Amino acid sequence: MINISEVLETNKMILEENLDVRTITMGVSLLDCAKTTVAETCRCIYEKLTSLAKDLVMTGDEIGREFGVPVINKRISVTPIAIVGASCCRRSADFVRIAKTLDKAAKKLGVNFIGGYSAIVSKGMTKADELLIRSIPDALASTERICSSVNVGSTKTGIDMDAVRLMGEIVKATAEKTADRDSLGCAKLVVLCNAPDDNPFMAGAFHGVSEADAVINVGVSGPGVVNHVLKAIRGADFETLCETIKRTAFKITRVGQLVAQEAAKRLGVPFGIIDLSLAPTPAVGDSVADILREIGLEHPGAPGTTAALALLNDQVKKGGVMASSYVGGLSGAFIPVSEDQGMIDAVNVGALAIEKLEAMTCVCSVGLDMIAIPGDTTASTISGIIADEAAIGMVNQKTTAVRVIPVVGKTVGDTVEFGGLLGHAPVMPVNRFSCEAFVSRRGRIPAPIHSFKN
């Protein structure tokens, strides 16, 4: 039988250390909504989402109350809209109509984000893919709850550099279209390499074509819990350190597993995966940077950061896979800047630069995330940043991503306020040398060789 110390431990994690279920994300296939006219497609999308997910928010809240663990976000991911709209959209404006429909459905359902305004163009773009990509600035400027992602490369296909070049321009255009809100549109736009089909976390969530009609994916989080247990073993050897992180990751993931199974049962939708990521929030004590400090770094960015992060990421995975048979999504430690007070502090004291963050993305989940850069950064420089991250993902067979915000009218030294979970960020300097001639080349970077690993 459960004893009092175990009960108190669990409740301390929830009440004091910010343990929560970060998101219950319902993945919904919209392939059957691909009709011949935009109006019909929009009607079908709205009807399908508002009937399938009508109880999502209520169920999430109910589970949260019964188990006493907060379920922060209830979200939806859909089939990449470039595929859904391919048969009916002839202009970028047609895609924007679909975006507005998704936004309307999100508001009706009470979910805070719908992901999947996406195109998968790892090897090349169809006409529809390109129309969707070109519609992103307008779509993000005219909606509130849409998240957009574009997958520009993979280990199997190489990197579509035409898409990389285009995405540099699209990120810039999105920043300009939402200039009145500190270029907030870019916070909802991510460029990926090796994007997973079952990621429940925004902005990169979409419901891949390999998935069933509907599925429940759950993202758990708890950097504060890991940080707290590490405080208790300060100075211990690496074996103890790793064992402690693993045990904690196991416990956190078990909560996610329980919530996912309950949500799937109550909604009558199959359980997909648990994403066992350490996802920070701007709240004090909910920081991945604090864990790195607890491991022994003065600030993230100090020499040793990449090794410490590699260790952390690996132990989180090892603990998590024991806790759930279906682990997927991104699974690892997230290192967004604006959403993590410890990362913001590290940038402010000059410990952390984009180049070090790039190195860190080699060993942890995802990539350059929620980084504010000067508004005068050129499109080609942004494309260069995207190409670098995509190359890291392609060669290392992992997911990488870029979510940078070139904040119109701001430069190094300024701070940007996004609000809520998106946090605030100091504008970080970007290397000013040009890569124009490199990213102007047409075509794609070939897939890497899979032997001779050095």
Add this chain to the structure above:
Amino acid sequence: MKKAIITVVGKDAVGILAKTCTYLASEKVNILDISQTVVQDYFNMMMIVDYSKAATAFDMLSADLTRLGVEMGMKIRVQKSEIFEKMHRI
């Protein structure tokens, strides 16, 4: 059997257990086990209960217990027991 865990946390005082148990009895919630400890002057009590014959819905029990806790100056939470079993038992 439907098991839940009730935790009562706060400054120690007379009658905490009596009031909580009286409420549970009136709602036909059966107490299976009680343990308590005092950590840094704070009274921590845990009850394992069976609410399968409870007269009211789980959400109502939870709301009533929270209110009772406020009246006594304590924090009372009721949670379905699976969260603890999942986390601490393989």
